[in-house]
Amino acid sequence: QVVDQEFRGRVPEGSDELGELGRAFNVASGAARERIDTMAARDQVLREVFADLAHEVRTPLASLKLGLGRWESGQADDGTHAALRAEVEHLDALFANLASTLQLEGSDIALKPRTTDLAGVVDRVALRFGVVARDRAIELETSLPEVPVTREVDPVALEQALGNLVHNAVKFAAGHVAVLLFEQDGQAILEVLDDGPGVADEDLPHLAERHYRGKDRGRPGMGLGLAIARTIVERHGGTLDIGPGDEGTRARIMLPALPAAV
Numbered sequence: 001q002v003v004d005q006e007f008r009g010r011v012p013e014g015s016d017e018l019g020e021l022g023r024a025f026n027v028a029s030g031a032a033r034e035r036i037d038t039m040a041a042r043d044q045v046l047r048e049v050f051a052d053l054a055h056e057v058r059t060p061l062a063s064l065k066l067g068l069g070r071w072e073s074g075q076a077d078d079g080t081h082a083a084l085r086a087e088v089e090h091l092d093a094l095f096a097n098l099a100s101t102l103q104l105e106g107s108d109i110a111l112k113p114r115t116t117d118l119a120g121v122v123d124r125v126a127l128r129f130g131v132v133a134r135d136r137a138i139e140l141e142t143s144l145p146e147v148p149v150t151r152e153v154d155p156v157a158l159e160q161a162l163g164n165l166v167h168n169a170v171k172f173a174a175g176h177v178a179v180l181l182f183e184q185d186g187q188a189i190l191e192v193l194d195d196g197p198g199v200a201d202e203d204l205p206h207l208a209e210r211h212y213r214g215k216d217r218g219r220p221g222m223g224l225g226l227a228i229a230r231t232i233v234e235r236h237g238g239t240l241d242i243g244p245g246d247e248g249t250r251a252r253i254m255l256p257a258l259p260a261a262v
Helices: 017-072 078-102 118-135 155-172 225-235
Strands: 114-117 139-143 150-153 176-184 187-194 239-244 249-255
Touching (some): 078 118, 118 176, 155 225
8 A cells, every 4th residue: 555655655663573574574665755856856847947948948049039030041241140149059058057057956047147248148148039020010129328337147048047037028018128227225237127018916926936837018928038037136135026007017127236345
């Protein structure tokens, strides 16, 4: 019965030989149960990692397809070439992150922080999504401060998080998306604004939950992009906030202030 229940449960123990045998069996079955639980947890991690990866590669592949189409039709320019190269480099970085993630027993993303000018992250994301935005007749603009805003972050992971927000904005925008970088009360703010239909109030608390499907913006989603973004931001000690903007939706990545100089 214990075996049939995947080693859940115990057999009687005692001081005689059968009792000693029962004790030994319980120790062995407990170890087997722990091993099964570990394998199940790792299987779940693999499922989530590959689901996340499948979500993440869709936009770069779409951009590559569009860019190559322009190349074949003779409409490609230096900007198209740079965007295609950025997408290839981003895909390479995503698979490098996947290799690191698979080395972990949990589903946490392996971060490699270094001092990073966040303007560079914004520029790379804008370059990558510029191809998709132009194809959808969406104006994608950025606003960067004159003074560098630096933080100890993993630039690949943060680009992944910001890219997910921009991807959503471009997908639902009516005609305009803006990506802003600024500091406020010591925090570094990465803000994405779109002029789309916005998000229903009942969906707002759940948008960044894994597999949540909000349908208010016209198309149901897989519910992975925002969950990935939130995980990355929280691993950096920051917060992700999504709510209504002046028009459409506003998504904010808020990273902690720099430590005070001693």
